[in-house]
Amino acid sequence: MMNKLKCVIVDDEPMAREIIASYIDKSPNLELLESCKNPSEAILFLQDNEADLFFLDINMPEINGLSLAKIINNKGQIIFTTAYRDYAVDGFNLNVVDYLLKPISFDRFLQAVQKVTIHETLENDNDFMFVRADRKMVKIDFQNILYIESLSDYVKIFTTEKTIVIRETISNLEEKLPAKKFIRIHRSFIISFRKINSYTNEFIEINQKALPISRSYKESVLQKLAEV
Numbered sequence: 314m315m316n317k318l319k320c321v322i323v324d325d326e327p328m329a330r331e332i333i334a335s336y337i338d339k340s341p342n343l344e345l346l347e348s349c350k351n352p353s354e355a356i357l358f359l360q361d362n363e364a365d366l367f368f369l370d371i372n373m374p375e376i377n378g379l380s381l382a383k384i385i386n387n388k389g390q391i392i393f394t395t396a397y398r399d400y401a402v403d404g405f406n407l408n409v410v411d412y413l414l415k416p417i418s419f420d421r422f423l424q425a426v427q428k429v430t431i432h433e434t435l436e437n438d439n440d441f442m443f444v445r446a447d448r449k450m451v452k453i454d455f456q457n458i459l460y461i462e463s464l465s466d467y468v469k470i471f472t473t474e475k476t477i478v479i480r481e482t483i484s485n486l487e488e489k490l491p492a493k494k495f496i497r498i499h500r501s502f503i504i505s506f507r508k509i510n511s512y513t514n515e516f517i518e519i520n521q522k523a524l525p526i527s528r529s530y531k532e533s534v535l536q537k538l539a540e541v
Contacts, residue, residue, distance in 0.1 A: 317344040318429060319363070323355045323381065324370035324394065329415065333368050333394060336422045343426065352376035356384060361529050363484065363497070364389045366410075366429055371395040382409065388484065392425050442489045444470070444479045451477060455494055460519050461486060461503040471520075498534050499527040512538060 320337050322345070324330045330348045337343045346364050349355040352373060367389055371378035382391050396415040411425035443450045457472040463483035470477040470486075479486075487495075487503055497503050498517060508519045514535065516523040526534050 317342055318365040318426075319344050319346045320366045320368065321346055321355060321358065321364045321389075322348040322368045323352055323373075323378070324368070325350055325373045326370070329370065329394065332417065333422075336417075336419055339419065340423070340426060352378075352381040352384075355381065359385060359388060361500075366426075367391045368394050372397055390429050392429070444477065444481070444486075446477050446479050453477065455491065455505075456507070458495070458505050459508045460505065460522070460524060463501040496534060496537055498530050499525055500529075509538075 320343050322330050322333050322337075324333070327350070330350070334345055334348055337345045343366070346362065347355075347358050349358060353376065355367075367382075367385060369378040369381055369391055371393055372395060373381075376384075378393060378395070382393075385391075391409040393409055393412045394415060394417060395413075410428050413421060413425055440456065441452055441454045443452055445451070453470060453472065457474060459471045459473065461471070461483060462469045466480060466482065468479050468481050468483050468486055470479065483497075483501065483503065487497060490503065494507065495503050495505055502524050504517055504519055504524060509517055510520070511518045512526075514526070514531070516525055517534075518524070
């Protein structure tokens with residue numbers, strides 16, 4: 314089954330939020346997590362949640378979309394939605410996926426989303442990754458990863474062969490992993506689907522280790538496990 318991209322809308326115009334929400338609802342590869350009426354709401358939401366794709370208005374009071382894009386950098390991909398052409402260059406300088414001018418048609422919306430899905434596919438093509446450990450780049454095969462644990466600015470990667478400690482955030486590492494093979498179950502844990510021995514509504518057991526499923530991830534985790 315298709316993995317849906319989790320989306321967040323940030324726009325101070327109610328009608329604009331409703332239109333983008335309706336477009337997301339029509340798109341089988343998208344799922345709306347949150348619709349925020351200002352950047353402050355989005356920042357608060359992201360303290361305990363994560364998303365794949367952000368639809369950001371630019372001209373908003375207090376914190377504009379350009380500033381918000383810098384704040385949420387590396388937390389997900391961004392599509393700007395605005396009524397003003399003047400910000401186009403700034404938007405692309407931030408390496409956003411696309412820049413949609415209001416009023417936004419559904420066809421144009423789909424074109425932008427297609428760029429996101431293509432990017433995701435290209436990123437997840439490899440069956441391995443390189444991480445920096447012990448002053449060198451170490452190759453890790455995805456099939457050997459049991460689970461990953463976050464320790465603040467450090468991450469432990471538990472594999473079938475050994476445990477590797479790297480200086481990295483778990484969110485940045487999550488972006489390198491194929492979504493079809495791995496899932497975030499907690500702010501501190503990512504697990505491999507293939508290495509699951511058993512699970513309940515509260516824990517997932519891998520290699521005789523019980524890993525907790527946090528409340529904020531429980532619904533999405535149990536849904537994906539039911540689809541396996």
